[in-house]
Amino acid sequence: MDEVALRSLTPGVLAVLVRRGADFAAAEDAVQEALLEAVRVWPDDPPREPRAWLITVAWRRFLDATRSEAARRRREEAVEEEPAPGPGPAVDDTLRLYFLCAHPSLTPSSAVALTLRAVGGLTTRQIAEAYLVPEATMAQRISRAKRTVADVRLDQPGDVATVLRVLYLVFNEGHSGDVDLAVEAIRLTRQLAAGVAPDHPGWPEVAGLLALMLLHHARRPARTAPDGARVPLAEQDRRRWDTAAIAEGVEILQAALARDRLGELQAQAAVAALHADAPSTEETDWVQVVEWYDELLRLAESPVVRLNRAVAVGHADGPRAGLAALAALDETLPRHTAAAAYLHERAGDLAIAAGLYAEAARRASDLAERGHLVRQAARLHGRAGA
Template structure:
């Protein structure tokens, strides 16, 4: 079973041995953690005679690989900092520059997404307009304004990777409409970025996208009805994509440079790892939400954490966590309805489901919440399970 725990500290003496081998080894923990991961894989079948010596040797090799990778990363960052010199440049370097240009802070999120799809993704204006369900002329104007906004931008400072990742995440969350699958396009773009930048948060975002995308086929039922995670047919989940996402995530976590996308991916991995909804490791999910709160202190994370607390410690505990949050937070009412139903109060839950349906941001969510309210009202009128 997948357990994406934070890496433990390295064994006594191994890190010190590595640190003494070279003056530029500033973080022995990363190499030692990689060696420990390899030891878990190799030792059960072929235990070494000298465990410490084995760890030192493998960690040193990992350090040399990381040093070469870091040198390559610094060269790429230098390319972002400076204007391009006259003459031909590699396609990978041009692409990296475009990522940072499209994520410039002077652009609105919608303009940044549109420009990324056009300049980096290579989609036509018509395709992007269809994906956003707007006229092609409207999208052409949006892209043109975005291009004018960044036309004079100079790369005189390192690009903000976090901003690039947020733009890619916005693309992913657009999902699918028209003839362009934006979720698949976001995964393709993030793979491209991961090949150009050696950064654990880039890997974390790619893992998160893959783990969410693997469940896509089970998210809707006949007619497009929303299917909650607990009710999804897990046999329809793409296990190959899940395995790829988990592998990418584990490699990123082993570097012990935790970021919010890695933490979100860990939550998604724990959901993907559970054979049934009832076997979900909610206790560890709460721990990962605690990690996320330390990184972001996001109200949305607090809302999701309240749901997880309700599953791990009971509905009353979840409602207590929810009571600390602003009631105007999107989906707050829907979460309250769910937790009240779990707490054995169907009348309150039915009322809140109906209220949440009126607040729902999408038609699919509105229909789902309306069905939940109708289901409980039917039970209450009939005196069946959940009734008086």
């Protein structure tokens, strides 16, 4: 069994131990020991029921550790006798683990780290590399998160929206080290979508997030030039987009929208679907894009959405209309200057646009974005001079 398949079993096994009475930290340690044993034993003697094998071994490791502690009697009163091996229920237990790792008492960064460790099955080293921090720092962060949720009882329904925010944070981290967090986030969101019943009130937003991830990830191969430079949407080679991922994302989104319980993630996915469906930037249905941004603003006020809407208005109703919409926003808003530069360029104000691109480059904190803005400024300076 490969590493990804083995990791996919981790949350279900860990959740079973927690449900049986193990505290989170001890259960997680026991599961890690079981995984190490699986790596050692399975190549020569693979089990018929891998998940049941892991549950049995992890539970024995937990009981052994429990009996060796000074608080043996108190803790053994809370645990059951070892059950007969068997696959056991998977969905409910795994969902409980999602909710535990995204508990409101955790900071967003701690919730992400704990989710990757407990639900994703990644090692502390892999998570540390993905976040470009020392392994010891990440180990401390995960340990604190475990202690925070150690005594949390999940006797109430969890908040699906909190879980989705955590998974979206994971997705947006991208790729660093030997783990692609965008791919990992899609895998975990698929797992969550499989565990939430379609009649659950939160299912449309779970499906909306999965669709949004697939639609954004489909454009990833075209987002970067061979030299590492960022390629904006208008200049991307759409032949490099993953059409299968786009088709799947659109299908999932349509199923979610059919439930008639619109949420922010579904609306964001609808905008992404319109971009993915268009043969070019100019052929995009910008009127519909503006309408979906209006829906997003109705669901939750956001300056970032208003900025993106202004750019869409610049396409749907002309750059002057877009600049008028942009003028109503705070100029210190991230990417405001870059958006103004783009709209001025579309309006033919090349000298103004070049200056704004240069100013936006000075403000940019991301090196790839800064490089793109500098190139835009240089390009327009040349055209204005000519």
